[in-house]
Amino acid sequence: MKIVKHSGDIVEFSPDKLRSSLMKSGASASVIDDIMKRIQNSIYEGISTKKIYKMAFALLKKKANSHAARYNLREAIRLLGPAGFFFEKYIERLFASEGHKTLTNLTLFGKCISHEVDVVIKKNDVVAMVECKFHMGREAVSDVKVPMYILSRFNDLKERKHPIFTEKDMVSKCWIVTNNRFTTDAIDFAKCTGLNLLSWDYPHNDNLKTKNDTNGLYPITCLTTLTLAEKDRLLNLDIIVVRELAYSSELLEKIGLSPIRIKKVLRETSELCRNI
Template sequence: MKIVKHSGDIVDFDVNKLHRSLLKSGTDETTAQDVIEQIKSQLYEGISTKKIYKLAFELLKKDSKPYAARYNLRASLEMLGPAGFYFEKYVSMLFRKLGYQTRINLELQGRCVTHEVDVALQKDNQITMVECKFHSNRESVSDVKVPMYILSRFNDLRSQPHVLFEEKDFINKCLIVTNNRFTEDAAKFAVCSGLELLSWDLPKGNNLRNLIDTMQLYPITCLTTLSVGEKEQLLMQQVILVNQLRESADSLEFIGLSPVRIKNILKEVKALCN
C-alpha cells in the first residue's frame, strides 16, 4: 500500500511506524492494536499521512482524550503561531521549569549592529542567547543557512557586555530551538561551530518531545476539549500551558465557557497532567 507523506513523497505504508507513534502517546498495547486494525480497514492507495494521522487522532479521542492530546503534541506546537510569538514564550516557560532565569524579546547592541534576541537564559553563571525558529507546517525544516546566520549574530553579541540579569553580562552560549527538525547539514554545522540545538528529535533522548512529556509542559493547544477559537482566546490571555488551567480555571470562565464545559476541560487537564 502506497501512501503520500507531508512532503509529497510516495512511500510504503509502515504499520510499525504508526504503532510506535501510538505507544509514544502513552496508549496501551490493546488500544494501539485496535486503532491500527480500524485504520487498516480504511486505507486506500495514495492516502495521505495527514489523513492517517487524523483517523488515529479521532479514534484515540473516542477512547482516551489524554492519549489523543499527547498524540496531537507536535501539531499543537504548530498552533503556537502564526509568527511564533507564543512559541517563544513557551520556550521561556520550558527553561524556567528547568531552573533557568529567563528574559524574552530583547534588543541588544552587538559590536557591529543591533540584534533582536528571542530568549536569554541564565544558570550557573552561564548566559545563553536563544533563537526560536517556529514553523507552522510539518514540511518546513531549518536548513544549514539557519545556524550559519545565527552564528554570525552570536559572534557579534558575545564580544559586548549586556544588561540582562546583572549590570554587565556576557553571552557565552547560543541555542537554536525549533518545533520541527533540522537538516543533517544544519546539525553538523551547529556541532562543528559550538552551537546547541533543540528540536522535535534532537538531541537524542533529551529532545523537545521528551522534555515536554517528562516535565508535563503541554501547551493548551493540545487539549481536545477546546475549540481552535477558544485556544486562541486563552493564548491572548497568556495562558499557554495546560498546567496554568490546572492552577486556575478563572480564564475559562473569562472566555464565557459554561460550568459543564469547564468541568469537562478540567477533567482532561487533570488526566493529562497525571
C-alpha cells in the same frame, strides 16, 4: 501498501511506526491494538499520512481526550503560530522547567549593532541566547543559512557585557530552536561552531518531543475540549501550557465557557497533568 507523506513522497506503510506514535499517547496496549486493527482494515493504496493521522486521532479521542491531546503534540506546537510569538513563550517555559532563569524579547547591544533576542536563559552562571525559528508548514526545514546567520549575531553579542539578569552578564552560549527539523548541513555546521540546536527530533534523545514528555509541557493548543478561538484567547492571557490552566481554572469562565464545558476541560487538563 504505499502511502503518501505530507511532502508528497510515496513510502511503504509501517505498522511499527504507527504503533510507536500511538504508544506515546499514553493509551493502553489493548486500546492501541484495537486502533491498529481498525486503521489497518480501513487504509488503502495511496492513502495520505494526514488521513491516517486523523483516523488515529479520532479513535484515540473516543477512548480519552487526553490520549488524543498527547498524540496531537506536534500539531499543537504548530498551532502556536502563525507568527511564532507564542512558540517563543513555549520555549521560554521549556527552559524554565529545566531550572533556567528566563527573559523574553530583549534588545541587546553588540560590539557593532543592536540585536533583538527571542529568549535569554541563565543557569549555573552561564548565560545563553535562544533564537526561535518557527515554521507553519510541516515540511519546512531550517537550512545551514540559519545557524550561519545566527552565529554572526552571537559573535557580535558575546564581545560585550549586558544588563540582563545582572548588570554585567556575558552571553557565552547560543541555542537555535525550531518546531520542525534542521538539515544535515545545518547540524554539521552547528557542531563545528559550537552552536546548540533543538528541534522536533534533534538531538535524538533530548529533543522537543522527549523534553515535552519528560517535563509535561503540553501546549494549551493540544486540548481537544477547546475550540481554536478559545485557545487563542487563553494564549493572549499568557496561558501557554496546560499545567498553567490547572492553577488558573477561573480563566475558563473569563473566556466564556459554560460550567459543563469547564468541567470537561478541567477533566482533560487533570488527565494530562496527572504525572507532572
